[in-house]
Amino acid sequence: MGEPSTLNQTRDHKHLPLAETMMRSQRESGTSLFTQAREIMALRRGQGKLNAEEYLGNRLFDPDISMDDKRRFLGIQAEVIVDRLCNPSFKGRAAVRDKIIFAAMMSALGFPVPKPLGFVHSTQTSFLARDLRDRDALLAFLRGLDGPAFGKPVDSRWSLGTASLDGYRSHTDSVVLLGGEEVGAETFADQVMGFAEKGYLFQERLEPHPEVARLAGRAIGTVRLLTGNLDGKSELLDCAWKIVAGGNVADNFWRDGNMLAAIDPETGTVARVASGLAHESRTHESHPDTGETLTGFTLPFWSQAVALVLRAATMLPDLRLIGWDIAITTDGPMIVEANTLPAFNLHQIASGQGIMKGRFEAFVTACKRSPT
Missing domain, CATH: 3.30.470.20 (ATP-grasp fold, B domain)
Incomplete structure (x- = not known):
């Protein structure tokens, strides 16, 4: 039984290599480095607050996209401004x-929401799900799973730390992930406990x-x-x-x-x-x-x-x-x-x-x- 890597606690964000991407953009689109740099600076100052990576990621070097249409794109800095507004x-x-x-x-x-099944936290009470105060309680919960479940940290973004479980397999003492991969119950519990300080929630897995x-x-x-x-x-x-x-x-x-x-x-x-x-x-x-x-x-x-x-x-x-x-x-x-x-x-x-x-x-x- 293979043991996969730990639950994602950080996003595997791949930053674009800016110089290399701009050079390739010039070759493939015909938009010169000077024009790209000029547009990046203009869009950075505009309502969209786009940075170079957002400009390149959205392929705004494409000469078929008008400058008026490029100005309609919003970067993360503009998103924060709009959200606060x-x-x-x-x-x-x-x-x-x-x-x-x-x-x-x-x-x-x-409103229809997924049914909570278990909540991992040393002190906080969920009121809706079984409270799992420590690693032993978590292991008992995992070993008692009789069907699918979906786990996620209470306070996270980008689906970090999520897990989709088909159930528990007693003869190998493992949880079975969506797709059939097995992870030792104790190994999986250790991974989940890495999120326990702020809480980790198990819900019914939606189909x-x-x-x-x-x-x-x-x-x-x-x-x-x-x-x-x-x-x-x-x-x-x-x-x-x-x-x-x-x-x-x-x-x-x-x-x-x-x-x-x-x-x-x-x-x-x-x-x-x-x-x-x-x-x-x-x-x-x-x-x-x-x-x-x-x-x-x-x-x-x-x-x-x-x-x-x-x-x-x-x-x-x-x-x-x-x-x-x-x-x-x-x-x-x-x-x-x-x-x-x-x-x-x-x-x-x-x-x-x-x-x-x-x-x-x-x-x-x-x-x-x-x-x-």
Whole structure:
């Protein structure tokens, strides 16, 4: 039985080699180094606050993209500015950042969320799940698993530390990961305890809708629905499907192989699928693992998913801009997480276009007019 590497505690972020990437961009696009540098400086000073890596990652060296369209892309610095503008209340962030608080709140309000199974923390009580105070309690929980579970740290981003478990195998004293790999129960418990100071949550593992699973496999790839809420009225601003591929257990784009799909907000139909950044950027018609066609596929329960997040957004009036992660399951859409700083670049990579347009641009403008 092989022992895999420990649960990810840091993101394996691969920085683009700027000089090498700019040289290659010049060769392949014809955009000179001088022009690239000039555009990077102009976009850095503009509303998008793009740095060189964001410029290159989004392939803005492409001469077919007009400068007006390039200005519609937002970098992480601009995202922070927009987030603080739209969500000036810091107290509202705690409700979505802490996964225990968020799950309890959404459940109490009657929204569908994954069922909590176990919570690892030395003192904090979850009220919803079995409290696992120490390593021995965690081992007893793992050895008692009679079905799938999904584990994640309470206070983390980018799916760091997540684990998708098929169950426990007693004759090898191991937990079985999605895909069949086994990890010794004691080894896995030691890895989880590395997150115990702030808490680690085990939930029921959601199973994707059969049509989604046929296209994209068994791992849940959530749909990111970006909502705006002003004066008690919520609207859908943008949406993207995070597609799992390459044997990954979670849908975050930083994991090699995962893809992003632009979704028609009216119909839930896949318009474009992309992976990679800069010169590794690719568009896809079909899923590389299953071979099934992705473009043109309409996500099940789309109208219900949109209605769900629009209703949920009104329950968090202190947060006017939220990125919801929604799982499309056999039983319908389910709320997995809600996010401030909701990663605008997911939408930009998926569509190949800057996010500062249409409904989103109008919403940000409205937030400027109503700062509190």
